[in-house]
Structure formats: C-alpha cells, structure tokens
C-alpha cells in the first residue's frame with residue numbers, strides 16, 4: 001500500500017495544499033523504466049523537436065507566471081517578489097536551453113598516424129534521475145531537467161514533498177510527450193529508488209542526504225552531481241560603503257527567511273568595520289522582518305529557536321530579532337547574534353533560516369581564515385571599494401561563487417553554479433557545464449576501408 005504525500009502552507013499550517021499518493025519504491029522504479037523506454041524516441045525526434053518543446057514550455061510557464069508565483073507563495077512560503085523572480089528565471093533557463101539541441105555535439109580531430117579521422121561525439125546517458133529540494137520549486141527542477149532534455153535524456157524528477165504541488169503543476173505546463181518527464185511525488189523511499197535506477201543522477205538538498213545519494217550512485221558507477229548545504233560568509237572591510245553592505249547583507253540573511261543555499265550566515269567585519277556594521281545591520285534586519293516569509297515547518301523553526309536560545313545562554317549577544325511574531329505560520333524574526341561561543345552549532349552547521357552570526361577579524365588574513373574554517377563553502381561575499389583587496393579575497397576564499405559588493409545569494413542562470421569542499425560534488429550545474437554533465441563523450445575512429 002503506497003503512502004500519501006501532503007504539503008501544507010507554512011504561513012497558514014491549517015491550509016493543506018495538496019494530498020497525493022506516492023508511488024513507493026516499486027512504482028518509482030517502474031516509472032524510471034518507462035522513461036528509459038521513451039528515451040530513444042525523444043533523442044530520435046531530433047534537435048528541432050526538442051528545441052521547440054523547450055520553447056513551448058518557456059511560453060507556457062511565462063503565460064502562467066502569476067499563478068505559479070502565487071503557488072510557490074502558498075506551498076513553500078516564498079514572498080511574492082522573490083517567487084516572481086524565480087518564475088522569470090525558470091522561463092529564462094528554458095529559453096537558454098531551447099537553443100542547446102542545435103549546438104555542436106562533438107569535434108573532428110586528426111589521427112596521430114595521419115590516416116583517417118577521429119570524431120568525438122557527446123551522447124545522452126538515458127534517464128536522468130533528478131532529486132530536488134523545496135526552496136526553489138520551479139527553478140531547480142528546470143535547471144536540471146532542461147539541459148538533460150535538450151541533449152536527449154528523459155527525466156524522472158523526484159521533488160521534495162514540501163513542493164509537490166509546484167512540481168506537478170510545472171510538469172503539466174511543460175507538457176512534454178508521455179514519459180519524457182515524469183514527476184514522482186514522495187520522499188526518501190522514492191528518491192532512493194530513482195537514484196538506484198537512473199542512468200545519471202543530479203541531486204540538490206541537504207548535505208547528509210546528498211552524501212547518501214553520492215554513495216549509492218558511485219557504487220552503481222553512474223555519473224552523479226550533488227549540490228548541498230552552505231555555511232556562507234560575508235567579509236566587510238573598513239573602507240566598504242557600510243550602509244550598502246548592511247542592506248545587501250540583510251537581504252542575504254533574511255531574504256526568503258534565509259532559506260537559500262547561498263544565504264549568508266556568518267558576517268565577518270574587519271577592524272573598524274565592526275562597530276558601524278553592528279548598528280547598520282541590526283537596523284536593516286529589523287526593517288527586513290515582515291517581508292522575509294515563514295520558514296518551511298514547525299520543526300525548522302524549533303531548531304532555529306533552540307540554537308538562538310543556547311547561544312544566548314552561552315555568551316552570545318542578541319543584536320536583532322530572535323522573537324516569534326504574533327501571527328499564524330512558521331515566522332521568526334531575522335536574527336543577528338554576536339559573541340557566539342566558539343564551537344557553537346551556529347558556527348558549524350547550516351540552519352537554513354534568517355539567522356546570522358557577527359564575527360570580528362583584525363585583518364583580511366584573519367577574515368579569510370574564519371570564512372574558510374568550514375567544509376560547507378558554497379558562496380561568499382566581499383564588501384570593499386578596493387579592487388586589489390577584492391581580487392585577493394576572491395582568490396583566497398574557498399567558495400564556488402564569490403560576489404563582490406553583492407549579496408552572497410544569487411548568480412546568473414547561465415554561469416556554472418556550485419560550491420567548494422563538502423558543499424558540492426561532481427561537475428557544476430547551469431550553462432555549458434550542465435550540457436557537458438548530461439552527455440558522455442565517445443571517440444569514433446574512421447579509417448579508410450582496405451587500408452594497411
């Protein structure tokens with residue numbers, strides 16, 4: 001008997017957004033088999049057909065942008081402005097990859113001996129098993145599915161249970177041929193079944209789950225990429241425009257209630273930047289409060305309040321927030337803490353909420369050492385007017401994405417996306433990197449018939 005997947009509105013937990021049956025492990029494996037059977041036809045349909053399908057998908061998503069943004073607001077608590085931005089990005093990703101089927105799929109090389117020709121050709125793997133989180137319920141499924149489909153794979157998408165309605169509506173709008181893109185509602189059971197059956201795996205989610213997915217896929221010797229949690233740092237130099245930095249940091253800490261893998265959770269003020277930044281950031285976070293949205297669940301909020309309480313019981317000083325607003329839903333005020341005791345979990349783990357720690361550093365060297373003192377370096381930001389300082393910091397920071405005078409969250413949709421150390425495994429997502437990931441290279445030697 002299959003279980004049921006249900007998702008609730010985090011701003012109004014009494015609102016059941018969707019309830020659907022989950023296929024279970026057996027049903028998920030069967031869906032991957034159907035996707036495998038559909039793959040040769042999808043590849044054989046040709047570049048024009050795949051390009052047109054992705055182009056039509058972009059039109060459909062764009063035509064339903066307001067509906068989708070509202071659904072993300074209801075199901076995963078995304079503020080409307082951010083939800084609209086995510087839908088626009090989804091459309092842009094589809095348009096970008098709609099061009100990809102026409103790109104060269106290989107190259108011609110000289111043979112070493114001089115006779116004949118060598119061809120390299122890139123070919124799809126078969127079924128791409130995509131496992132996605134709830135926080136970008138349209139953009140992440142599409143930034144995986146669109147390149148996979150463009151190059152001729154079919155897709156089995158296992159969305160996070162919290163974003164089930166978004167995934168099912170997205171798939172309706174994409175309107176691809178039967179079994180070319182299948183959404184499998186469910187949780188760990190269906191996810192594990194997809195990872196155990198797909199020909200190539202792309203995962204985004206928390207670090208622990210990602211590591212389990214990597215283990216299973218590598219044991220099966222199928223290609224796998226995983227984008228996981230971040231513990232991202234922002235470095236503010238004394239010469240920075242402190243008001244601008246505070247506004248950008250408030251967005252990076254509190255935007256979408258801190259539930260972006262690229263959110264800032266550690267702010268490192270260098271030297272004389274500390275005092276003005278304390279004041280400016282505290283004020284900016286207090287102002288950000290109402291707009292940042294709820295966190296995804298009661299459990300997520302309890303984990304945050306527990307961490308804040310234990311830090312304050314230690315030596316920490318509460319510079320902003322820390323309270324639960326008097327309203328329905330899983331809201332928590334954007335929070336800034338200073339003097340958090342060394343070794344506290346807030347300095348070591350991703351909490352995925354609107355909470356950040358302010359640290360002081362004597363100079364840039366100490367700031368870089370603090371920023372790099374984690375294995376979860378996804379993105380980082382540096383705030384300074386000095387170009388040489390910015391470039392030196394960008395060189396020395398362990399992070400996949402480094403942003404100068406900009407929030408740590410956000411990167412253009414056509415550039416490689418991914419982290420450093422334990423934040424990321426395998427090749428990058430987005431842009432050309434994704435097209436390379438979803439294809440394998442084969443070398444074809446063409447020699448003259450009857451040659452020596």
Ligand code: NAD
Nearest residue numbers: 132133134159160187188191192205206209227228229261
């Ligand atoms: P999660 O790890 O709980 O779940 C992610 C997905 O994995 C879901 O679809 C889930 O059902 C599935 N899953 C769970 N157990 C599984 C298993 N054993 N095998 C296969 N699949 C399994 O993460 P979440 O709460 O949905 O998302 C939040 C996390 O995602 C945060 O840690 C955040 O940093 C991370 N994230 C990372 C990026 C990035 O690009 N680095 C982007 C967005 C979110």
